Amino acid sequence: MSDYYFSEEHELFRQSLRQLLLKEIVPYLNEWEQAGQVPTEVFRRFGELGYFGLRQAQEYGGSNLDIWFSIILNEEISRINSGGFAASVVAHPSLALEYLGARATEKQKEKYLRPGILGLKRGGLAITEPGGGSDVRSLKTTAIREGEFYRLNGSKTFITNGYSADFLIVAAKINGGISMLLVDREMEGFSARKLAKLGWHASDTAELFFEDVMVPADQLLGEEGQGFYYIMQHFVWERLILANGGVAASEEALERSLQYMKERTAFGRPIAKFQVLRHRIAQLSAEIECTKQFVYSVCRQLNEGEYPVKEASMAKLLATELCDKVTTQCLQMFGGYGYMEEYPMARMFRDARLGTIGGGTSEIMREIIAKMQMDHMQYQQ
Ligand SMILES: Cc1cc2nc3c(=O)[nH]c(=O)nc-3n(C[C@H](O)[C@H](O)[C@H](O)COP(=O)(O)OP(=O)(O)OC[C@H]3O[C@@H](n4cnc5c(N)ncnc54)[C@H](O)[C@@H]3O)c2cc1C
Structure with a gap:
């Protein structure tokens, strides 16, 4: 199904990004989690590799690519188990640089966008x-x-x-x-x-x-005086990024749990054999897959020039609430180890909690959906 959205070129991009993350980022994540900040050199490296300019115009150093390259970047970064790392390196291009690309004057683009794409300035x-x-x-x-x-x-x-x-x-x-x-x-x-x-x-x-x-x-x-309108407009992309990141983190939590469930034994057999746990995995897999396909379909709408305010709010609501649930239930699969910092679930669990708050809370998503669905409110692009 993913072939429907992703070409061979997209997949090659994903593979090379995954390798880079494994080699240059994952070994240092614990250090940066302790430091409470992503180092400047990482921003430079991402800038050098073109990751911050995927959606930006070529004249300012961007590559003007379709939405799927940014989605892949977001997914892969969301899977390496540091919500904080993902937030820092994704907020820069998806929040700060997006506003600049859409609204800045020539002078402002030279001053902020060009160095921002190169990772020389953080926004x-x-x-x-x-x-x-x-x-x-x-x-x-x-x-x-x-x-x-x-x-x-x-x-x-x-x-x-x-x-x-x-x-x-x-x-x-x-x-x-x-x-x-x-x-x-x-x-x-x-x-x-x-x-x-x-x-x-x-x-x-x-x-x-x-x-x-x-x-x-x-x-x-x-x-x-146009700021409110700009904020509302950019929220569509921000919410889709949060939704897509939530799905990717959910998939990762599930995969790591499955691995653990095969290895961990109780009452003489792997815990993956207990029907109650198998059904829990089945339920979560079904919810993740459905949400993922919905999020992709909203990304496609945006990629084709539509302005899917209601759908992006729905995607953000469902995907981040789901991620919260998945990480809670997956932590449970690890028993006491789920609570320990040496195992991945503790960080996944606490990082997922932000999803339903940042970029507009779940309550605000429901407000937007209700206004559009029930009062026929429209948002102008
Ligand atoms: C780690 C982190 C990173 C963030 N990054 C950024 C950033 O880079 N830039 C930025 O500008 N902001 C950022 N935020 C802020 C985030 O967007 C806000 O926290 C969020 O929008 C909620 O605002 P608030 O915290 O003031 O809650 P409030 O608006 O005070 O809401 C409190 C509670 O009331 C509920 N509520 C409010 N209004 C209604 C209503 N009409 N109906 C029903 N319930 C309602 C809310 O859902 C919430 O549960 C970040 C937040 C966090 C925690």
């Missing part, structure tokens, strides 16, 4: 605030125009790559409407604080503070 997207993330319209950060600058004041929280980023795309109110500003980490008045968290340990998640940061007026991304 983050800062929308959520301490006062609330779901209700984007009510954000409190403000930017007031003063001559050739915007005076930026406010704070953001839970920002992926927020501590290590060289630049941030910051949502702020200008004259009451949401706009997006490009903020360099060296700008005076900007500071960041790393947050300790349940999972995603290899990614730095930060609270950001803006105190009278004077942002040059030409660092406005897109048009004034």
